[in-house]
Amino acid sequence: MNTTITARRKNLPPEARRAQLVDCAQTLFANKGYEATTIGDVMAMAGVSKGGFYHHFESKEALLEALAERMAVQALATIEPILEDPWLDPFTRLNRILRQLRIRKTQAAPEIGKAFDAVFQPGNVMLFDRIRRAITAIVAPAISRVIADGVAEKVFDVPDPESCVEIILHLNAAAYDAISAAMVERDRGERGPALERLYRIMEMQGIAVDRLLGLPDRSLTWIEPGTLEKLLQLPAGEASAR
Template sequence: MREDVRCPNSRPTAGQSAGAQGVWVTRTVKTSAERQQELVEIALRLFLEKGYEATTISEVIAATGLSKGAFYHHFAAKEDLLEAIAVRIVDDSLSQIDAVLNDRGLNAFERLDAYFAHASSWKSGDGQRVVLAFARIFRPDNLLLYHRLHLAVMKKIAPVLGRIIAEGVADQVFDTPDAETAAELLVLLNASTHDLMARLVVAKTLAERNAAADALDRRLLMVGIAADRLLGLPDGSVRFAVPGFAQDLARLLPALEDKGEAHNIVPLMRS
């Protein structure tokens, strides 16, 4: 939104008109939603760079150039900002894959498989910086951010998966007595990799990274088998990640850090 404002004691330049008490100029005024989005994106960048615990509200306010009053108009506390970040990340993730999840040309298994495959589509370009940002969520100083993100996934994504599973049961693609609970358990199975992801992210040596990556790949394989049995599928049907995902991640993260990508994180959220 744009509005005309008068700047006292200013001389007009080309395209400006002089008034009795100054110059009329045009400035961009952001809507409340736009300002809130800006706050969320800046806060996420700071949390990923410094950690949630180490980032203060004052630093977020300074980075935006807003007054304290303007900040607290949108968020009453740091925890409210954290909640908004988690919800926004999950909403964006859903929007990126919404067309596939609702594609009636695919059966229930194909749509579920597409959801899990989505997390592995970061092999090059901006995707590498996105995965660096995602990996930073697993650092110990971002544990609260991860927890809020998990709650948002359970609230927003589990119901979507539940509907797909229910359709699969009706079409005899899946065999499970409770689609809603099965979906929640899939989310919990995915969350069971948190400790190993965190171990990989904080690994300091090549040996530590390789050991953590091997453990994570084995965990992902077993999580997939557990999901298969939960849905009544043959072992090896559901893949929470492509084979070798963790080993690829172990090679990618140090390279990105060395190139300084930590200071050029692409937001997880899209406008």
């Protein structure tokens, strides 16, 4: 539950105050967008002084990073049952984890989409990389574990599972320009070549992951029809028929 309203202007323990600031940032970023939100807006909503804010966060970028970390931790909690299911083989486990992470992203998109749109704006590639690294640090160990299990069971052919996961998660950076172009297209009220190109890139990423793991092409489900429309929050009825 969001604690922003009930906790404001109260003396809170450091961790609770930090969480409250992230709550406020999440609300403001979602409603106003990241670029339009100021640190002053967050301070006012949380009822903290300038010193109180900077005790916890060095910048607005650090706030967005903390929000990304929170979401990654929440996503990790949703895949925990898959990780712990003793009846799943490593391939099925990995495929279900990827699907659950896609579901999590699409479910969160309406609430936090505006918060993260900024990382795909021109000149913000360093912010994108900062967010990507924060998420990778949280998610990578779980996926590495699954791949290591697959190597042990000869399901995957990977000499170094940890490095393999780092490469897989870094593939998202290869789609940066395509995502930016699709967002520009969306903001013009269009749905066309940029979105189609993004789908093609995502499909190629899936093939690259299969090959990294020593699997036949298109073994894993990396992207599904309609997923990008949901992530980009295109109007209902325009979902891809791919």
